[in-house]
Amino acid sequence: MNKLDRTAFLPVSKEDMAVRGIEQLDFVYISGDAYVDHPSFGTAIISRILEANGFTVGIIAQPNWRDPESVCTLGEPKLGFLVSAGNMDSMVNHYSVAKKRRRSDFFSPGGKMGLRPDYAVIVYSNLIRRTFKKTPIIIGGIEASLRRLAHYDYWSDKMKRSVLLDSGADIISYGMGERSIVEIAEALRSGIPVQELTFIRGTVYKTHIAPDGDDVLHLPGFDKISTSKELYAKSFYNQYLNTDPFTAKTLVEPYPDDHLFVVQNPPQMPLSTEEMDDTYALPYTRTYHPDYEALGGIPAIEEVKFSLASCRGCFGACSFCALTFHQGRIIQSRSHESLLEEAKKMTEDPDFKGYIHDVGGPTANFRKPACKKQMKVGVCKNRQCLFPEPCPNMEIDHTDYVSLLRKLRALPKVKKVFVRSGIRFDYLINDKDETFFRELVKYHVSGQLKVAPEHISDGVLRMMGKPQNSVYRRFVKRYKELNEEMHLNQYLVPYLMSSHPGSTLQDAVKLAEYLRDLGYMPEQVQDFYPTPSTISTCMYYTGLDPRTMKPVYVARDPHEKAMQRALIQYRDPKNYDLVTEALIKANRRDLIGTGKNCLLRPRHGDTRFAPPKPAANSNKPFDGKNKNGAKHGRTSQPPAPQSRRWTGEPPKKRGKR
Known part of the structure; x- marks a missing residue:
């Protein structure tokens, strides 16, 4: 990595604060990941956004959750603590689907496992609250975002309350959070108590008095959904239908045993292209903190160091994907100028070998909303853009993406630009203009193109929210034809x-x-x-x-x-x-x-x-027929014994007689 002065990073110690002349920070950000100042990491984006808006932020990365003093190393912040488990849910980070402990953690120094607790948001927040009784705690990131209301927890195999209650935090900033975190920070700076921050989009708060009105939807209480799976399924689907910023209602979930209501405000509005550009133009160092160098660095940086995040959101809406709840279905994209500027900086890195590893996002070939109406009235509540068939109103167009990739290929020092994010093959194969498909095959595949059919059974695909297998077969056939036409041998x-x-x-x-x-x-x-x-x-x-x-x-x-x-x-x-x-x-x-x-x-x-053995003492002569009565191939003698037939194992070599 480049040897950077630690002053290029946000402060991680009292010494760093002193160098910057900071006596007390506005916010202290506690993260389950190691500190990587790169826009692919939520900690970096949120802390740099706050810095750009005039707030001071310090980072405590992977504190020792067994030691209450570990969250006190930067002192008490003026405005509040920010808490995140990191780029992954801590339970997914720790355990395989078989619930076995993973051996490594790509978001920790040297890939070392065990530097964060299970249910990290809850543990960190409770640790803070033991020392700082009244300091506001704002939780966010993927773990808090996807556990913002009552949810099924696979690892304990039971329903769990909103993470807001179990953590003891004051408010959740859910989703990507750039807008909501700035609104929270400005409200706290103006003197508004955190308990009164009930009006900010993209947040969840708790209250003793439930809001009401036409734009409020009351969900069943936790006491009911935790005992009725049918009621929980209905409640969950109401949450799913209220994830669009244009149409979502305020959701109220009662917790009678706690005499509380957890209230989810509608999501923050999508960022404009200019706002996306501003977010990625912040002064990131684009690498991990120098303190980790002697520990082997942070493995996760290798996946993103020479990749470009061109968009966010996904209107594919697969059933098994949480993007609908976290980033939403409306595509938000960066401008060509922003991406080209970042690519140029990339090429100046001493480790750059001429290859941009990826240009994409959740879905690489989505560069704009599925249809024009989405940025005016939101996505459809009761239908999907691509499933079970492509919506007739959807605009299938790869023109902008093709133009972007051509500009990136033309940059000095760039040998190859790969596309390794997920490609929606159903969107691609339905584009009547094959320009992108042809250029993808010719220029942007590194020998193998990864796609996600997920299954071949149409019944299973229907549950997944994926297109029928026939669509994938069309794509495979055309991909093969294009490779043959171009004399390429790509898989x-x-x-x-x-x-x-x-x-x-x-x-x-x-x-x-x-x-x-x-x-x-x-x-x-x-x-x-x-x-x-x-x-x-x-x-x-x-x-x-x-x-x-x-x-x-x-x-x-x-x-x-x-x-x-x-x-x-x-x-x-x-x-x-x-x-x-x-x-x-x-x-x-x-x-x-x-x-x-x-x-x-x-x-x-x-x-x-093995076939069933003949009955004992059977003297019935062999009649040349098999058990179904059909004539056997050889009638002069019975078939060879089973022990002499081919068993799937190679024959053993015989020794010399």
């Missing part, structure tokens, strides 16, 4: 998901057969992970599709989930027993054997697949 790497609600063992077998026909076994498979605030997680917990309230099959048993996952990697010898069991349970023994369509060859000595 598609499909992201696949096992055990999503709606997926039965039979669906998993169909997916395995598809991979067999494709001649491909993925190295990585994503087993469905029930993270807070997604439609899929609601389905997983309730067994109901909240959109229709119809029952959904859910694979909740860990062993069945393991079988579905193993089927996708059926060629891996480690999965032999799981795949065998799955095929038998799915009544697909026809896929076990030596035929060309079989998924599995029985191992030598595995008697589960």
Whole structure:
């Protein structure tokens, strides 16, 4: 990394404050991530936004949650503490979907695991409150944002209250938060008590008196949704329908046992292109704090150091994705000038080798709202832009993205510009103008293009909110044709998901057969992970599709989930027993054997697949027919004993006689 003076970063110690002449900070930001001053990290954006608006901010990164003094190292702030778990929910950061502890943490020095607590927002906030009884605490980031109202918690397997209550914090800034955090800061600076900040968009607060009116929607109380899955599914869907800044109502969730109401104001309005540009033009150092250099640096920076975030938001709205709740469905984009300026700075980095690793966002080829009306009246409440069919009002247009990529390719020192963010192939294949598709294949694929069909069963895809498998097949066919036309040998790497609600063992077998026909076994498979605030997680917990309230099959048993996952990697010898069991349970023994369509060859000595033995003392002569009555190929003698047939294992070498 570049050797930067620590004064280029925000203060992380009393010494840093003294150098800047700061006696008391306005805000102290406590984060579960190491301090990386790069716009891909929420801590950097929020702290730099506050700095640009005249507030002083200090960073306490990964404090020792076992020591109350660790949150006191910068003293008491004038206006409040800001608390975030980091770029990921701390439970997702710590545990795999099988609830096993992960071995490394890319957001910690040297990738070391264990430097933040489980449920970090709650732990940090309670730690602060032990020492600072009345100082305002504002929580935000992905963990607080997606747990802002009552939610199902996969790791404890139960319903949990709003994180606002369990943390003891005063207010949540949810979503991306640039606007709401500045409004909160200015209100606190003007002397308004934090308990009276009930009017700011993009925030959640608690109160003893519930608001009322035509623009207020009262949800069922926590006491009711924690005992009724059907009621929770209905409540969750009402939350989902109120995530658009133009149409959302204020949501009120009662907590009778606490004599409190948790109130969610509508989301902050989308940022304009100018505001997005201003956010990314702030004086980030674009690297980790120099204190981490001796500890091995922060691995997460490698993923984003030479990548450009061109947009945010996603109107794809997949059921298993929390983007609808966090960034929203309205696309917000940066200007070409802003992106080109950042790219030029990138090329001056000594570590830059000529390759821009990515230009995108949640979905790379979304550069503007799906239709013109979205920036005037918001997104449709009861229909999706791409699912189950593309909306006739949607404007499918890659012109701006093509123009941007051409300008980036033309920059001095740039050899190649890759697109590695997710590509919505259904949006792409429905574009009548193939310019982007052709240039994507020709210039922007690094040998492999990653796409996310997720599954091949239309029933499962419907639960996922994804297009039918026929759409993906059209895309694959055209991608192959373009590669052949250009004399390129580039591959598609499909992201696949096992055990999503709606997926039965039979669906998993169909997916395995598809991979067999494709001649491909993925190295990585994503087993469905029930993270807070997604439609899929609601389905997983309730067994109901909240959109229709119809029952959904859910694979909740860990062993069945393991079988579905193993089927996708059926060629891996480690999965032999799981795949065998799955095929038998799915009544697909026809896929076990030596035929060309079989998924599995029985191992030598595995008697589960042997034909039944003849009855003892049977003197009935062999009549040349098999058990179904058909003539056997050889009638002069019975078939060779089972022990001499091919078992799937190579024959053993014989020794010399």
